[in-house]
Amino acid sequence: MSEVKLPEIKTPLPGPRARKILERDQAILSTSYVRPYPFVPAKGEGVWLEDVDGNRFLDLMAGIAVNTTGYNHPRVVKAVSEQAARFQHLCFSDFSSEPQVSLAERLNRLAGGGFRVYFGNSGTEAVEAAIKVVRYHTHRPYILAFTGAFHGRTLGSLALTSSNSKYRKGFAPLLPGVVHVPYPHPYRPPFGAKPEDAGKVVLDYIEHLFKTKLPPEEVGAIFFEPVQGEGGYIVPPAGFFGKLSELARRYGILMVADEVQSGSGRTGRFLASEYENLNPDIVLLAKGMGTGYPISAVLFKEELSSWPPGAHGTTFGGNPVAAAAAMATLDLLEEGLMENAARVGQRLMDGLRSLQTDFPRLGDVRGRGLMIGLDFVKDPETREEDAELRDRVGEAAFQKGLLTLPAGPSTLRLSPPLILSEAEADLAVGLIEEVLKGL
Numbered sequence: 001m002s003e004v005k006l007p008e009i010k011t012p013l014p015g016p017r018a019r020k021i022l023e024r025d026q027a028i029l030s031t032s033y034v035r036p037y038p039f040v041p042a043k044g045e046g047v048w049l050e051d052v053d054g055n056r057f058l059d060l061m062a063g064i065a066v067n068t069t070g071y072n073h074p075r076v077v078k079a080v081s082e083q084a085a086r087f088q089h090l091c092f093s094d095f096s097s098e099p100q101v102s103l104a105e106r107l108n109r110l111a112g113g114g115f116r117v118y119f120g121n122s123g124t125e126a127v128e129a130a131i132k133v134v135r136y137h138t139h140r141p142y143i144l145a146f147t148g149a150f151h152g153r154t155l156g157s158l159a160l161t162s163s164n165s166k167y168r169k170g171f172a173p174l175l176p177g178v179v180h181v182p183y184p185h186p187y188r189p190p191f192g193a194k195p196e197d198a199g200k201v202v203l204d205y206i207e208h209l210f211k212t213k214l215p216p217e218e219v220g221a222i223f224f225e226p227v228q229g230e231g232g233y234i235v236p237p238a239g240f241f242g243k244l245s246e247l248a249r250r251y252g253i254l255m256v257a258d259e260v261q262s263g264s265g266r267t268g269r270f271l272a273s274e275y276e277n278l279n280p281d282i283v284l285l286a287k288g289m290g291t292g293y294p295i296s297a298v299l300f301k302e303e304l305s306s307w308p309p310g311a312h313g314t315t316f317g318g319n320p321v322a323a324a325a326a327m328a329t330l331d332l333l334e335e336g337l338m339e340n341a342a343r344v345g346q347r348l349m350d351g352l353r354s355l356q357t358d359f360p361r362l363g364d365v366r367g368r369g370l371m372i373g374l375d376f377v378k379d380p381e382t383r384e385e386d387a388e389l390r391d392r393v394g395e396a397a398f399q400k401g402l403l404t405l406p407a408g409p410s411t412l413r414l415s416p417p418l419i420l421s422e423a424e425a426d427l428a429v430g431l432i433e434e435v436l437k438g439l
């Protein structure tokens with residue numbers, strides 16, 4: 001299918017086979033599952049996905065920023081098959097083995113060195129483990145996080161998540177001691193500030209909190225997304241997190257970079273934190289790291305590693321097959337995929353920005369590498385969020401054979417596999433232009 005140049009929609013969507021599966025899905029699966037549109041995959045190749053009715057889609061969402069190397073990269077398939085043929089599990093919390101040790105060494109090198117590594121299965125588990133590292137090491141009761149943040153949905157990480165109250169509704173009380181401050185959104189700055197002051201007003205607010213309400217000596221960590229994901233693919237102002245890190249260090253507060261979505265090469269560098277030369281105390285990875293296999297990693301600085309054997313662990317975390325998938329993914333990232341994400345991402349972003357002249361209600365196009373958000377507004381002057389328009393664009397894109405996902409109040413997010421080619425990026429721009437013209 002890699003020679004195929006265009007999406008192909010042969011049936012009304014959903015097609016008859018997809019419809020049947022979705023009916024069964026509705027009858028048996030947890031009602032908590034979201035189905036933003038009725039896509040049921042059958043197989044994938046590269047950045048293309050075919051549904052069970054034979055409709056072909058260009059994938060610009062990668063299973064929410066996961067399938068770094070596409071759907072069936074031969075190097076990943078080989079690594080996984082070979083490891084599966086050797087052994088598939090032995091509980092890494094109890095027994096060491098080579099694939100995971102190599103992976104930990106590699107992650108430490110890629111993240112700049114000086115870390116120890118803990119493996120989990122998912123992003124939220126990485127966040128939970130990081131909360132425990134912070135608690136164990138600092139004995140401090142408070143954590144700072146940002147509004148709009150998404151850190152997961154287990155009860156600890158959920159206390160940090162604040163992108164949408166639907167995630168919290170019905171689950172209180174959550175982990176106590178979490179204080180949220182606004183994310184410095186340059187397009188919609190907090191406190192009515194000018195865009196150029198978006199970072200400053202947040203820093204001032206944090207200092208104000210430290211003086212009036214939140215003793216900084218009792219704050220263990222600041223959890224942050226270097227590019228906010230679920231909140232709307234928001235790139236913070238240059239220098240913001242550097243200044244915040246300085247403030248944090250003054251009080252012995254740990255900086256925890258949640259790179260679950262922005263890491264693993266998605267922004268064109270291994271970590272999005274690298275754009276600001278941040279040196280976080282703890283780095284969290286999941287999603288794209290295993291190109292679809294469930295694996296996450298907590299990288300925490302050597303000096304934070306004071307907890308004893310048994311203080312934390314899990315049966316499946318660091319599964320060797322998932323570790324093999326991650327090693328193959330990291331090989332490919334270092335062999336050119338990160339560079340591809342930077343180059344093709346810039347081309348995609350430039351193409352999308354060129355659409356704004358004719359479609360001013362595409363108010364903002366922002367991002368880094370292949371983490372790109374399209375923010376739809378009711379009026380480009382007021383920048384009022386237009387969730388309905390965003391949803392109509394997403395639905396119309398789906399009908400044309402383009403898979404995207406919503407993020408935040410009014411953003412459509414594009415997070416394709418990092419193997420996206422320039423021609424595929426141009427195709428995506430053309431299709432989005434057609435969608436916008438058709439509305």
Ligand code: PLP
Nearest residue numbers: 122123124150151152229260261
């Ligand atoms: N952290 C960030 C930044 C995320 O984007 C996500 C998921 O979207 C998570 C944590 C939670 O990851 P998971 O869904 O694997 O639990």
